[in-house]
Amino acid sequence: MNAPQNDTPILRAEHFSKYLTGRKILDDCSISMRPGDVKVLIGPSGAGKSTFLQCINCLLEPDEGEIWLGERRVDFKNTRELYDLRQHVGMIFQDFKLFDHLSAENNVALALRKVRGLSKAEALKRAHEELARVGLEDKAKLYPAQLSGGQKQRVAIARALAMDPTILLLDEPTSALDPELVGEVLTVIRDLAARGMPMIMVTHQMEFARAVATEILFMEAGHVIEQGSPEELLAPGAQTRTQDFCTRLYELCGETPVEEG
Amino acid sequence: MHILSTIIEALPYILEGTLVTIVLVAGALSLGFCLGVPMAVAQVYAPRPAAMLVGFYVWFFRGVPVLLLLFLFYYGLFGLIGLDVGTIGASCIVLGMTSAAYQSQIFRGSILSLSAGQLKAGKALGMTNGQTIIHVILPQALRLSIPGWSNEYSILLKDSAMCFALGTPEIMARTHFVASRTYEHLPLYITAGLIYFAITMAGVTMLRRLEQKARIPGYNSAGM
Numbered sequence: 308m309n310a311p312q313n314d315t316p317i318l319r320a321e322h323f324s325k326y327l328t329g330r331k332i333l334d335d336c337s338i339s340m341r342p343g344d345v346k347v348l349i350g351p352s353g354a355g356k357s358t359f360l361q362c363i364n365c366l367l368e369p370d371e372g373e374i375w376l377g378e379r380r381v382d383f384k385n386t387r388e389l390y391d392l393r394q395h396v397g398m399i400f401q402d403f404k405l406f407d408h409l410s411a412e413n414n415v416a417l418a419l420r421k422v423r424g425l426s427k428a429e430a431l432k433r434a435h436e437e438l439a440r441v442g443l444e445d446k447a448k449l450y451p452a453q454l455s456g457g458q459k460q461r462v463a464i465a466r467a468l469a470m471d472p473t474i475l476l477l478d479e480p481t482s483a484l485d486p487e488l489v490g491e492v493l494t495v496i497r498d499l500a501a502r503g504m505p506m507i508m509v510t511h512q513m514e515f516a517r518a519v520a521t522e523i524l525f526m527e528a529g530h531v532i533e534q535g536s537p538e539e540l541l542a543p544g545a546q547t548r549t550q551d552f553c554t555r556l557y558e559l560c561g562e563t564p565v566e567e568g
Numbered sequence: 569m570h571i572l573s574t575i576i577e578a579l580p581y582i583l584e585g586t587l588v589t590i591v592l593v594a595g596a597l598s599l600g601f602c603l604g605v606p607m608a609v610a611q612v613y614a615p616r617p618a619a620m621l622v623g624f625y626v627w628f629f630r631g632v633p634v635l636l637l638l639f640l641f642y643y644g645l646f647g648l649i650g651l652d653v654g655t656i657g658a659s660c661i662v663l664g665m666t667s668a669a670y671q672s673q674i675f676r677g678s679i680l681s682l683s684a685g686q687l688k689a690g691k692a693l694g695m696t697n698g699q700t701i702i703h704v705i706l707p708q709a710l711r712l713s714i715p716g717w718s719n720e721y722s723i724l725l726k727d728s729a730m731c732f733a734l735g736t737p738e739i740m741a742r743t744h745f746v747a748s749r750t751y752e753h754l755p756l757y758i759t760a761g762l763i764y765f766a767i768t769m770a771g772v773t774m775l776r777r778l779e780q781k782a783r784i785p786g787y788n789s790a791g792m
């Protein structure tokens with residue numbers, strides 16, 4: 308996308324800590340994104356993956372830590388900079404969070420109009436382009452309640468992409484979907500990765516992670532405890548926590564572990 | 569046929585009062601809406617002091633009889649601050665401020681019934697809280713509020729009869745005036761009752777139409 312060509316990270320989240328109800332949910336977690344990076348966060352339930360992700364666009368304000376957009380440190384106490392950060396960082400939620408009262412096209416168009424100041428016609432034109440990119444050009448007039456889960460998630464992706472984010476955060480984008488609908492959403496995400504959209508994704512789709520991720524971060528109890536390429540962490544006999552976790556995941560889901568290659 | 573001719577003779581006079589009642593109700597509902605929406609938003613989203621201030625307002629207006637409020641404001645407060653808006657204006661303001669207390673709680677309930685995710689989604693797109701509340705939260709919350717609002721309409725309409733005590737020339741005052749002169753209490757009050765009944769039905773029917781028109785496609789008849 309509009310990523311800088313040099314080697315400066317486009318986004319860095321450094322030494323994030325977050326307390327919720329007196330408990331330290333995130334403890335010194337960092338992540339750095341370069342153009343084209345696709346990083347996958349995995350880890351057991353309650354590890355703090357969602358919290359980490361939501362701190363990166365300040366839906367939850369980190370108690371400690373810094374966010375850097377390129378060379379610039381974001382002062383997220385400053386509301387201007389905060390809203391600017393959120394425009395740079397798109398987010399996809401597990402439960403879609405579409406605006407229930409708006410048709411697909413208006414879901415995409417709303418922020419274009421209100422944040423970007425586009426006219427209604429311009430915003431709708433852009434909305435149709437984005438919906439076409441996720442294969443939903445014929446569903447533009449339908450409302451969330453008239454769409455399948457997979458279609459809703461694709462509208463959510465179109466809505467996030469319409470804001471021209473420099474990076475996309477995805478929090479378990481397929482885990483609320485019926486199994487037969489997972490594929491259509493993963494295809495869209497894979498396509499984005501192929502086009503170089505930097506992404507941080509929480510997912511338990513390990514085959515997908517192995518195929519697309521440039522790095523896997525394994526989280527537990529608020530810490531990133533392992534970090535490395537899928538080849539490193541998931542190599543047969545690697546004896547990593549990641550490997551171990553994935554094996555248990557496969558056993559749980561009854562899937563067969565993916566062989567190397 | 570004496571009764572009938574009394575009614576027919578009094579009818580234009582009472583119908584003029586009907587117009588006044590409609591103005592009262594429309595004015596009070598509008599004022600209540602304009603105050604009630606920001607009050608509900610403040611109670612849900614504003615910092616504690618503002619939310620508590622609204623809470624106090626609601627507590628006060630819900631805790632005191634409308635009749636007392638009418639006297640308190642019209643003879644008391646308005647005189648004190650030198651506000652002269654006439655009986656119709658005063659009735660409108662007092663009914664409207666009372667209605668605001670009730671309406672704010674209808675809207676607050678609807679806002680709270682929406683998932684917090686809607687606000688999160690707006691924020692994640694770079695919209696301000698204000699923009700998200702105006703363009704995402706309220707359009708949904710107001711739709712959900714129509715049944716409760718319809719109820720508030722019918723209650724307010726009947727409360728407006730109390731403005732009679734200020735001498736506001738609405739249905740009740742005029743009916744009472746004619747009845748006390750002609751001694752035809754029964755037929756006249758029945759007529760007034762029928763008029764109230766008709767206005768209630770008309771309003772409730774209109775609001776039900778609105779509710780259907782505003783229904784979000786894909787949701788069942790329960791609304792959401």
Ligand SMILES: Nc1ncnc2c1ncn2[C@@H]1O[C@H](COP(=O)(O)OP(=O)(O)OP(=O)(O)O)[C@@H](O)[C@H]1O
Nearest residue numbers: 327328332350351352353354355356357358359479
């Ligand atoms: N609003 C909150 N208040 C208090 N504690 C919270 C809150 N949100 C999350 N937590 C706690 O923070 C911890 C991390 O939660 P988080 O949702 O980030 O985990 P997760 O790794 O995303 O888990 P999952 O895989 O189940 O989505 C959990 O122990 C959770 O109970």
Ligand SMILES: [Mg+2]
Nearest residue numbers: 356357358478
């Ligand atoms: Mg989570």
